[in-house]
Amino acid sequence: MKITEIRLGMISVPLRVPFKTALRSVSSVEDVIVEIHTDTGAVGYGEAPPTGAITGDTTGAIIGALQDHIIKTLVGRDVDDFEDVMKALNGCIVKNTSAKAAADMALWDLYGQLYNLPVYKLLGGSRSKIVTDITISVNDPEEMATDAINAIERGYDCLKVKVGSNPDLDVARLMAVRKAIGDKACIRIDANQAWSPKQAVKLLNQMQDKGLDIEFVEQPVKAHDFEGLKYVTERSYVPVLADESVFSPEDAVKIMQMGAADLVNIKLMKCGGLYNALKIASAAEVYGVECMIGCMLEAKVSVNAAVHLACAKQIITKIDLDGPVLCSEDPVLGGAVFNEKEITVSNGPGLGIQGIEGIRYLD
Numbered sequence: 001m002k003i004t005e006i007r008l009g010m011i012s013v014p015l016r017v018p019f020k021t022a023l024r025s026v027s028s029v030e031d032v033i034v035e036i037h038t039d040t041g042a043v044g045y046g047e048a049p050p051t052g053a054i055t056g057d058t059t060g061a062i063i064g065a066l067q068d069h070i071i072k073t074l075v076g077r078d079v080d081d082f083e084d085v086m087k088a089l090n091g092c093i094v095k096n097t098s099a100k101a102a103a104d105m106a107l108w109d110l111y112g113q114l115y116n117l118p119v120y121k122l123l124g125g126s127r128s129k130i131v132t133d134i135t136i137s138v139n140d141p142e143e144m145a146t147d148a149i150n151a152i153e154r155g156y157d158c159l160k161v162k163v164g165s166n167p168d169l170d171v172a173r174l175m176a177v178r179k180a181i182g183d184k185a186c187i188r189i190d191a192n193q194a195w196s197p198k199q200a201v202k203l204l205n206q207m208q209d210k211g212l213d214i215e216f217v218e219q220p221v222k223a224h225d226f227e228g229l230k231y232v233t234e235r236s237y238v239p240v241l242a243d244e245s246v247f248s249p250e251d252a253v254k255i256m257q258m259g260a261a262d263l264v265n266i267k268l269m270k271c272g273g274l275y276n277a278l279k280i281a282s283a284a285e286v287y288g289v290e291c292m293i294g295c296m297l298e299a300k301v302s303v304n305a306a307v308h309l310a311c312a313k314q315i316i317t318k319i320d321l322d323g324p325v326l327c328s329e330d331p332v333l334g335g336a337v338f339n340e341k342e343i344t345v346s347n348g349p350g351l352g353i354q355g356i357e358g359i360r361y362l363d
């Protein structure tokens with residue numbers, strides 16, 4: 001199966017409501033689509049969101065990395081030489097993990113089609129259903145309480161509550177959400193790097209003292225501050241999950257060796273796709289550190305690839321794949337079925353995507 005052409009395009013999908021974190025606020029998904037064509041007629045699909053605030057990858061940078069490095073490296077190669085192809089993809093440019101992730105998942109899609117197996121089965125997985133949380137954007141406490149009630153009415157039983165924008169309000173935010181939903185859902189929180197280490201310990205222990213029952217906190221301190229993360233992990237009653245601190249498998253190993261976090265968040269857009277995500281999962285197995293699978297604000301093409309990984313790896317015990325349910329429409333034909341919190345993986349070959357509506361091709 002030889003790669004003959006790689007086409008790029010864009011999709012736009014409006015969100016149901018604006019998505020707000022301590023790092024950014026957005027109202028639609030505007031993602032780059034990658035289509036890898038082959039001499040057998042098989043097509044592999046990938047998607048890359050420009051999450052400049054986290055990955056540094058803008059739309060222009062994603063397109064540039066693909067056009068100037070990745071496409072030139074991949075066209076003409078045989079998908080069956082999979083390890084060679086993956087090494088070439090990862091070696092052709094440093095960083096640019098979102099562009100690499102889009103190409104990586106399109107290649108896995110083709111590899112599965114070549115051997116007529118869904119990717120999660122190719123990876124040895126057997127679970128076909130997973131359950132995601134849903135994100136509550138950071139707003140004033142009353143609005144967050146209303147959003148939490150709406151999420152419960154949609155059937156969610158785990159909320160990922162964003163905090164950190166004006167931290168003085170954070171305890172009040174969590175009190176309002178917990179009061180509104182009672183014990184109908186678990187609450188995990190994500191500070192997106194907003195707190196100092198000491199502030200994090202103080203706020204988390206206040207939340208614990210008030211009986212708010214927080215499952216874990218995601219990325220309380222700056223991404224580069226591994227010592228600060230360890231400080232919080234050692235002193236907080238609330239378990240700590242490393243998100244923006246873990247991009248590469250090397251980051252993951254360092255965090256685990258240091259004991260800087262209790263849990264690790266794997267995102268395809270941070271690590272460059274399934275090939276590297278599998279290395280993080282293996283390291284986590286060795287260290288006995290459970291993982292969350294997360295996403296950026298993404299449509300279903302790329303989240304679908306993360307679903308396959310989650311269905312394959314038992315070390316992934318927490319699911320934050322709510323990108324598609326935050327969107328007001330789904331332009332993707334085939335792939336996983338998202339029925340609110342319940343996600344069912346596709347059993348079609350590869351990643352199971354049959355097409356994408358409304359692509360604006362760049363060529």
Ligand SMILES: C[C@H](N)C(=O)N[C@H](CCC(=O)O)C(=O)O
Pocket residue numbers: 021024051054135160190192243294295296297298320321322323
């Ligand atoms: C969408 C997902 N639930 C989420 O919250 N991801 C964020 C980053 C998303 C973004 O800014 O695009 C996270 O876990 O930090």
Ligand SMILES: [Mg+2]
Pocket residue numbers: 190192218219243244
């Ligand atoms: Mg996060």
